[in-house]
Amino acid sequence: MENSGGIQASLSGRYATALFELARESNSLPKVEASLATVRQALGESAEFKALTASPLVARAAAAAAVAGVAKSLKLDSITAKFLGVLAENRRLGQLSAVISAFGALAAAHRGEVTAQVTSAHPLTADQVAALKAQLRARIGRDVSVDLSVDPSLLGGLVVKIGSQMIDSSIKTRLNSLANAMKG
Incomplete structure (x- = not known):
């Protein structure tokens, strides 16, 4: 998989690359792309979800539990749901929009x-x-x-x-x- 240095160099790019590789290896690229589109839409429509991803005050466990609930309610695929949990555990939910954009660029380049x-x-x-x-x-x-x-x-x-x-x-x-x- 050939990636541009710019995507791999950023924090969000490294997360996006990891998710992309995981989705590609499991033949789940379309599912993950659809789930990420749903997440992007939810970020735009829900002030509470956006606040959850942006707030450094939310504890890791609470953020992971909240993200798991959001993933279930949005009916996200399992790879994306687990990935959101990893972002929450690593306190990287603030990078979610950038990760989604970088993933989109990787998927487009792949096609x-x-x-x-x-x-x-x-x-x-x-x-x-x-x-x-x-x-x-x-x-x-x-x-x-x-x-x-x-x-x-x-x-x-x-x-x-x-x-x-x-x-x-x-x-x-x-x-x-x-x-x-x-x-x-």
Whole structure:
């Protein structure tokens, strides 16, 4: 398995690599990816779950028990559930979002895809995501998986980052450019 040095060098990258290898060896990549997508969604929707992952005040045993309960209620696969327990025991739940992103990049690379980090002002519909993937595939010449996030401060438009390339079509950037042009 070829990994980029950047992913392996970070703490979250090492955890993501370990989870990826475990999932690959047990032929569970699709299940783990689906479970991690569920966890990412839960982090975005549940303030309590996000607080649990971010708080250094929660004891290891309490965090592990809470994560086990969350895993059961979210119906996560056993590998992901155990992995969350390991993160809790090692006091690394604060790295969960970064681990999920790094895992997504590893899984996409494994499938021969490029990962695009897409930030929009509002959540994108399934049709918009499909159209965006098609446009990015035409531009790059490879399949593209998207890592979506929402930043209301953009006001509108998108910011797409693929590797070192960034495409910023946000209204916020356009307004800042216009303001700078009017000053000079």
